Amino acid sequence: MMHKLILWDIDGTLLYSGGVAGEAMRAAMTRVYGRPSDNERRAYAGKTDQQIILETFPDRPAEELLGQLDVFTATYLAILNEWADVFRTRGRVLEGVVDVLQRLRAKGVVQSLLTGNLAPIARLKLDLMGLAKFFDFDSGAYGSDSPRRVDLPPIAASRAAQRYGRAFANADIVVIGDTPNDIACARAVGARAVAVATGPFGVEELRAHAPDAALPNLADTEAALAAILAE
Numbered sequence: 001m002m003h004k005l006i007l008w009d010i011d012g013t014l015l016y017s018g019g020v021a022g023e024a025m026r027a028a029m030t031r032v033y034g035r036p037s038d039n040e041r042r043a044y045a046g047k048t049d050q051q052i053i054l055e056t057f058p059d060r061p062a063e064e065l066l067g068q069l070d071v072f073t074a075t076y077l078a079i080l081n082e083w084a085d086v087f088r089t090r091g092r093v094l095e096g097v098v099d100v101l102q103r104l105r106a107k108g109v110v111q112s113l114l115t116g117n118l119a120p121i122a123r124l125k126l127d128l129m130g131l132a133k134f135f136d137f138d139s140g141a142y143g144s145d146s147p148r149r150v151d152l153p154p155i156a157a158s159r160a161a162q163r164y165g166r167a168f169a170n171a172d173i174v175v176i177g178d179t180p181n182d183i184a185c186a187r188a189v190g191a192r193a194v195a196v197a198t199g200p201f202g203v204e205e206l207r208a209h210a211p212d213a214a215l216p217n218l219a220d221t222e223a224a225l226a227a228i229l230a231e
């Protein structure tokens with residue numbers, strides 16, 4: 001059994017939500033916080049949900065906004081649950097993902113999440129796409145834990161160490177994601193950074209941020225395993 005902790009990003013890495021989750025999030029923000037002062041659709045990729053809330057309402061104090069985070073989370077979760085059928089119809093698991101998850105599971109590595117999604121939203125998205133069974137949710141870190149993505153790898157590492165009774169060396173932690181923010185948060189702790197160009201950034205754009213490996217997608221299972229496990 002390999003002692004590795006593989007931390008997956010969700011949106012643009014494991015799945016596309018077909019815009020449904022973004023719409024649900026905006027609907028929840030409007031319900032809880034009111035209309036944003038400008039209606040400009042902001043880029044969400046690579047950002048935590050807390051960060052998105054703070055950026056959407058820049059004139060409001062952070063303590064006030066984040067003081068409502070539990071209410072916001074419950075509202076967002078309720079809306080996305082209501083829209084589950086639309087999410088399943090418009091969303092999709094990205095090419096090659098299931099094969100890579102299965103192969104890694106067979107190797108006995110720990111697989112969890114490192115995502116800007118609030119924890120219950122992460123679980124719901126993966127449930128709806130049939131991917132939840134691959135993940136040990138309690139070894140991950142989420143947008144509920146901090147507005148700053150760079151804070152998340154140490155949180156996941158300490159949760160995993162508690163669960164498995166043994167620390168994971170930073171070099172045995174792998175962060176897989178589709179944006180420069182994913183690469184940067186891996187770099188900050190000396191974890192392995194694997195970038196996949198299935199989100200808004202191309203392979204060359206991602207390479208400019210110096211990940212350990214950059215792949216166009218996960219369709220080539222052997223190439224993906226080699227990139228992730230550094231074999």
Ligand SMILES: [Mg+2]
Pocket residue numbers: 009010011012013045046177178179199
């Ligand atoms: Mg992403």
